[in-house]
Amino acid sequence: MTADKSNGGKKQATDAIDRLIHEPARFLIMANLYVVESADFLFITRQTGLTRGNLSSHMSKLEAAGYLEIEKEFLNKKPHTMLKLTVEGRSAFENYRENMKKVLDDLPE
């Protein structure tokens, strides 16, 4: 009975993990954007080590989920993309961290 309850609790915690953020590349993007106010496409490419295509595809997924705000502009006639986490994105990342901590703390030694 107790074991069942404990397993139920763990399952709940793992279920609460945001799968969208859990993917390592997206996690890196979210973490790097979380620590700044905003950053451009090149900065995030440098910080995460992702290729441009890879970063673009993950950005689209995060944007579709409402976690990321993408602002396109032209600087000196060159396309320039600024990225920023939305309020929802910041809160999702904070929840993800808390849930991951819970799951990892509950793991047996």
Next chain:
Amino acid sequence: MINNMKLQEIEKKAWNITHEDGIIDIVLGMLLIVFAVASVLRAQIGLWYIPIVVLCPGLFAMLFISYGKRNITTPRIGMAKFGLARTASQKRTVRLSMVTLIILIVLVTLTALSTFDVISVKISGYKVPLAIAAGVLVLLTVKARLLGIPRLEIYGIILGSCILSVEILRNYIGEPWHNVISWGVPGAAVLLYGIYRMKTFMNKYPLPEREPSKGSI
């Protein structure tokens, strides 16, 4: 990875990348060399010594930093706006720099006016250079802490040593070579280090291809 993730370290890494370009080092090295050259030419240039030592290096520093960040750093690593804590630190550093500049202008003006016998300010011994050296060290240490650039503390020690060295070498080598050695040698070393850092930075972060203009994002 996730359990051990430290957001402060990620933020610090993001901050540090913007100061890897060697621009601050080059500016500081150039300033020390200007001090050395201006000191040698002090007899020839007269009171022009004041603007050359204070205004020209300040102007050069602002232009070089602005040009370097816009044309060397940003095109290679991109740009980021940091959070409130960093912005507040930067503002405090700017205020501190303004105070430093005013003190520097007063000190250089007094020194120059005294040298050309316009006014009489004679304080013997090592008290004044020691006090200035300590002041420079404290200022750069505070700036290093505020900006999170630890090597500024080392530059504080170098700059403080330069000021002391001028007074010590004056008795052994005499004018103007004590200035050339005291300012010029550390200046050249810091400048070369800055150029090395910039070269490493440019090799590590080559210019990227242009961003995709449409469709892929």
